[in-house]
Amino acid sequence: MTASDPGELDFWSFVELANRRLAREYGFRHQLATELLLTLNRASNIVTYDLEASVHRPRGLSWSGFRLLFVTWLAGPLESKKAAELTGMSRAAVSNLAKTLVSDGLLSREAGSRDGRSVLLSLTDTGHQEMVEVFRVHNEREDEWAGVLSPEEQRILIMLLDKLVTNRDQFDVRGRN
Amino acid sequence: MTASDPGELDFWSFVELANRRLAREYGFRHQLATELLLTLNRASNIVTYDLEASVHRPRGLSWSGFRLLFVTWLAGPLESKKAAELTGMSRAAVSNLAKTLVSDGLLSREAGSRDGRSVLLSLTDTGHQEMVEVFRVHNEREDEWAGVLSPEEQRILIMLLDKLVTNRDQFDVRGRN
DNA sequence: TGAAACTAGTACATCTATTAACTAATGTGA
DNA sequence: TCACATTAGTTAATAGATGTACTAGTTTCA
Numbered sequence: 001m002t003a004s005d006p007g008e009l010d011f012w013s014f015v016e017l018a019n020r021r022l023a024r025e026y027g028f029r030h031q032l033a034t035e036l037l038l039t040l041n042r043a044s045n046i047v048t049y050d051l052e053a054s055v056h057r058p059r060g061l062s063w064s065g066f067r068l069l070f071v072t073w074l075a076g077p078l079e080s081k082k083a084a085e086l087t088g089m090s091r092a093a094v095s096n097l098a099k100t101l102v103s104d105g106l107l108s109r110e111a112g113s114r115d116g117r118s119v120l121l122s123l124t125d126t127g128h129q130e131m132v133e134v135f136r137v138h139n140e141r142e143d144e145w146a147g148v149l150s151p152e153e154q155r156i157l158i159m160l161l162d163k164l165v166t167n168r169d170q171f172d173v174r175g176r177n
Numbered sequence: 178m179t180a181s182d183p184g185e186l187d188f189w190s191f192v193e194l195a196n197r198r199l200a201r202e203y204g205f206r207h208q209l210a211t212e213l214l215l216t217l218n219r220a221s222n223i224v225t226y227d228l229e230a231s232v233h234r235p236r237g238l239s240w241s242g243f244r245l246l247f248v249t250w251l252a253g254p255l256e257s258k259k260a261a262e263l264t265g266m267s268r269a270a271v272s273n274l275a276k277t278l279v280s281d282g283l284l285s286r287e288a289g290s291r292d293g294r295s296v297l298l299s300l301t302d303t304g305h306q307e308m309v310e311v312f313r314v315h316n317e318r319e320d321e322w323a324g325v326l327s328p329e330e331q332r333i334l335i336m337l338l339d340k341l342v343t344n345r346d347q348f349d350v351r352g353r354n
Numbered sequence: 355t356g357a358a359a360c361t362a363g364t365a366c367a368t369c370t371a372t373t374a375a376c377t378a379a380t381g382t383g384a
Numbered sequence: 385t386c387a388c389a390t391t392a393g394t395t396a397a398t399a400g401a402t403g404t405a406c407t408a409g410t411t412t413c414a
Binding site for chain 3: 239241266267269270273274277292293294295353
């Protein structure tokens with residue numbers, strides 16, 4: 001199994017080819033790490049793209065828009081800063097996104113009382129209704145994806161992904177502002 | 178452990194809170210799936226952001242730029258279409274990106290001989306040199322990330338991620354063009 | 355108390371990615 | 385063989401995300 005014909009290359013034979021060349025021709029040593037991160041990146045992109053394209057875009061929401069509304073729905077009212085942390089976006093992204101969601105009538109902003117600089121995000125009634133409906137579809141789709149794995153496998157996967165990112169204080173990781 | 182004080186919310190207590198509310202207040206049933214996909218998305222974003230910010234941006238490469246050069250390096254010369262498949266980008270994205278990488282002197286394009294419509298991408302000498310150097314740093318960083326897990330755990334993680342996305346023909350998945 | 359350091363949010367310029375529409379080459383089948 | 389459908393790639397308009405710089409509120413501590 002050489003997979004050297006580029007015409008036949010799919011993702012897996014590419015990873016195999018890449019590993020072989022990186023090791024033999026260039027002497028790189030951390031093949032398994034490369035394979036892991038390529039696979040992680042790819043899996044996340046595929047799933048995310050599908051959810052966005054099949055569930056959210058048709059209803060006029062972007063993936064980020066959904067994520068912001070999602071955390072606001074379940075943990076709101078939330079300070080903008082907190083929303084950025086939970087969604088993994090930058091503060092600037094939340095600010096921009098909030099502007100459009102407010103003008104769509106889904107999100108509402110009011111000044112924070114505790115801290116005069118802060119802004120509290122919460123859902124409007126329309127936003128709340130919309131989330132309940134969108135999430136119904138979203139959750140079914142999630143289950144189709146996850147259903148490929150047994151509950152036990154899902155739990156292991158969650159545990160490993162968590163372990164991968166929570167021990168990151170052991171070295172100096174670059175995160176968003 | 179209630180984590181109901183929003184001031185204390187981190188990603189994990191948010192997931193817990195979300196699960197509880199989705200189940201109790203709204204009756205949604207697929208908690209584990211939600212948790213899995215949230216975790217997958219987050220892990221991928223954190224790792225990718227760190228690699229981009231610590232390795233690639235300082236050298237003037239975007240994450241996508243790196244990915245395109247990476248596949249071209251190891252599997253090239255490649256048709257544009259194939260590069261899009263392997264990197265998971267749209268054809269338009271590859272086309273745009275190639276334009277800038279060509280003008281940076283890293284990538285070269287020539288007409289395909291077999292098919293008059295196609296374009297073959299390959300690295301310039303500079304591009305090749307650059308990749309060998311960038312990847313040295315990239316690969317060390319990958320190993321720092323992956324090193325949190327044992328090789329056995331890494332293999333299991335790869336296997337599970339792979340299983341998650343390869344059985345997707347069982348339902349109708351939306352992919353990029 | 356008041357100056358300096360810090361923090362939350364926003365504005366702006368830039369860059370990237372997306373979809374849709376288009377051009378040109380290729381394949382297909384009556 | 386010739387019309388029709390497909391396919392590869394590019395372009396253009398738009399949307400979204402980034403970093404930087406700025407404003408304004410808050411904290412710190414001399």
